[in-house]
Amino acid sequence: MSETARINVRVNKELKNEAEKIFKQMGMSMTTAVSIFLAQCVREKRLPFQPGATQAEVDENRFNELLDEASQILGSENIPQDLVSFEELEIGEE
DSSP states (O other): OOOOOOOOOOOOHHHHHHHHHHHHHTTOOHHHHHHHHHHHHHHHTSOSSOOOOOHHHHHHHHHHHHHHHHHHHHOGGGSOTTOOOGGGOOOSOO
8 A cells, every 4th residue: 555645635625525425425535536636636736616606606706896995985884784786875866
């Protein structure tokens, strides 16, 4: 057997639990899944997938950026804390 090394990684507990369920359904452990991932990275000399955000995540991040910008311009006291969309924001309407 080849020599092994230990890797310690901190991840969100829920993410870890969900991943373990998936790997168990596939008949493998977390260790096996991580080993497969690392072997694929070495073989391809890159990540074996294209990292990125979903369109919903991109939209939410952009919305939050715009909301922060609006808060700076208008003052945070004029923007409801539970705002979901800019359509809800009443600017200059009496």
